[in-house]
Amino acid sequence: MLESFQIIISLLDSTIRIATPLIFCAMAGIFSERSGIIDIGLEGKMLLSAFVAATATFVTGSPIFGLFAAILASCSASLIHGFACITNKGDQVISGLAINILASGLTITLGIALFSRGGQTPPLASEQRFMPIDFPFLDQLSFVPVFGELFVEVISGHNILVYLSVLAVFFTYYIIFKTRFGLRLRAVGEKPEAVDTAGISVIKMRYQSILIAGMLCGLAGAYLSIAHGAGFGREMSAGKGYIALAAMIFGKWNPIPTLFACLLFGFLEALGVRLEGVELIWIGEVPVQVMQALPYVLTVVLLAGFIGKARAPGAIGVPYSKEG
């Protein structure tokens, strides 16, 4: 009993660690797609900002500086995306794909040119990273059964970006559903003509949305390389941007359900790692690949309308031109 409780605690703990970059990226996706811009490029922006974060931190020694550099890099990628598919009305999927491939090539090429370590950045010392924060009253609380352990192991002891990701969800919810900006943002994604008629610039709204998305992806990248990890490794985003995309669809473009989708996908991955080589009663050994594929399978099933219906914003993927 005690042992299985320990297992659950450690599973939840790794779920949160795995879910954090997914949450940032999925919120980024919500901002972008709610305004009508498909964002396949989450993966690339995260990868690029992870590299920039690690590099800037290594050079300056300050993770704060690294974080801002990451956000800046990710926002520049967003601007390229915007220039291609808002200003030039290019295809949003192609543009996002270009950003992903570009980020992949750029980070390896620059990494090799700068550090000659086969694409890795030099390892960062712990004072150069965002380290786990211990909450106050830990010692007193650890004696409380169940809750105490939960608090000490799962809630406390993460780095600042983990807590920031939870804030990001509420921030996204608040901005999109409770502010005038958010109302306009959603309108731009559903019926841009209506917004245009009201005298609001569709172009400006969409640029603002993808810049917010850029910032959030920057946070995700920084989390990977200067908070959770201690340096950049090639292809370190490893498809997380696509899982975030899946989580966003799974959460039907709504922040709170998307948060739970991210946690679910994070949990599946944590569980997959945990179950590797373990024989389960009745089932036998569950291959780790099943757990890896499950987020994608679930998303496909959801999209196909077998569990509820996921409806994308109305004007998604369509460049806006005034002439109609």
Add this chain to the structure above:
Amino acid sequence: MSDSNIIPKWLSVGVIPLMNLFLAFCVSGLFIFFIGENPFRAIFVMIKGAFYYPGAIGYTLYYTTNFIFTGLAVALAFHARLFNIGGEGQAYVGGLGVGLVCLIFDQHVVGFLVTILAILGSVIFGAIWGIIPGYLQAKRGSHIVITTIMFNFIAAALMVYLLVNVIIEPGQMSPETRDFASDVGLVQIHILAKYLGLEMAMSPLNLSFIVALTVSVGFWFLVWRTKFGYEVRSLGHSETAAIYAGIKVSSTIIIVMAISGGLAGLVAINELLGVHNKLLLGFTAGYGFTGIAVALMGRNHPVGIFLASLLFGALYQGGTELDFEFSSITREMVLLIQGLIILFSGALAYMLNPLVERIYLKYYGNYNNA
């Protein structure tokens, strides 16, 4: 997205794509410059690596073969205005088709027949991996871009599982199957040349290249000379019009995705039947994604796709030469160039249109028509 109707075709199909390509290369050159190397020397090294050394052309054409298959796969879907990002997964699963056919039959059936069956296997398995997203798009309204992305990952997980747990050669550490029987496979061109009394440098170029060229011709015929091709293109121009014309939209979508997946699956014959002679992990190496760049550059036409494939083949082969000649730039540079080409030839394809239109009208314009 459509071509401008102000400027003549030779400008919009010929000059503007070349200008976009040129821009992509200029930006790539800038990156090389910032890294501290000479971009012109890099280009020189790559051209030499792709064409000059013995066997270099063979290698270039071997890569070209892969890109023709994946480029055609993406292009066919584009003609129906479907974006098939799943070429990577379809090629991978196509490999499973090849592998299964060979492992099951190669001890019992004559090699020639097994090879034919394996080619069919690659097409059918690739097609299945295309049909499912096609069906989901046509009948259930799931967005094909998202489903094909998801299917790439599902394919990757599936193949790792099968290769690690099921069809791995017993007693073997690395996840790959046993070698196929020696009489199975597509013969390499340099061996063929030896039979004919010609001397050719060794390269992995094999009969798949001929298959690719044949398929390209078939592609042209299918898209521009058959009723089905007409239906595909109508669907691509306007779904509403296609419905009014009595075209069965959903079955067309499903068939297009089947053929598209089958084309991508053919990558497996070049890689597995032509070179590796076994099924191994990650043999697709991103060729499916490069197919997108190839289709965009080649404007979805077999001739354009051949030229674009040749360019990418040269980039891939020439890129390996970068590793030997430079300390600070490597073959991953090619990935960067590829990204820039997708950006400029794809996403920014029409950026230059207004500029070219203005210049054209200034010198040749007939303002009464404009």
